[in-house]
Amino acid sequence: MRTILVSIAAVALLAGCKGNGPVPAATDTGMVTADSTPLTLPSLAANPKTVPLPGSYSNVTDGTLRLAADMTYTLTGTDGKAATGKYAWYSDGKRILLTEDKSVFAVADGGLYKLASKDAPLAGFTADQLWTKAP
Numbered sequence: 001m002r003t004i005l006v007s008i009a010a011v012a013l014l015a016g017c018k019g020n021g022p023v024p025a026a027t028d029t030g031m032v033t034a035d036s037t038p039l040t041l042p043s044l045a046a047n048p049k050t051v052p053l054p055g056s057y058s059n060v061t062d063g064t065l066r067l068a069a070d071m072t073y074t075l076t077g078t079d080g081k082a083a084t085g086k087y088a089w090y091s092d093g094k095r096i097l098l099t100e101d102k103s104v105f106a107v108a109d110g111g112l113y114k115l116a117s118k119d120a121p122l123a124g125f126t127a128d129q130l131w132t133k134a135p
Contacts, residue, residue, distance in 0.1 A: 051107055053096070
């Protein structure tokens, strides 16, 4: 009887987690792509202002972001709704702000990381934060 109760408790404990365990850090190569190759997340650019920002970026859960050379953007959600505005560099030269949307992104080589806020740390990025730049 005791063995059964311990087994039920273990199953209940695992079911209660619902996959909310720790998220791998940006340097974690334990994540894989669809073809089972290890996923390597891009590092923050050493000098972000030298990274060519104009282009299209995508995130599976959030949509697409198009940055233009004239410092304007179009943010299109997965629902197809689009918002436009201007983007600007923060004074630290490592992040950009979508001025109308108030979204903050850290600039990496080959992508952007969406930050939770302007005060979010510039470390420990996860795959779900990554907006990949289209080739």
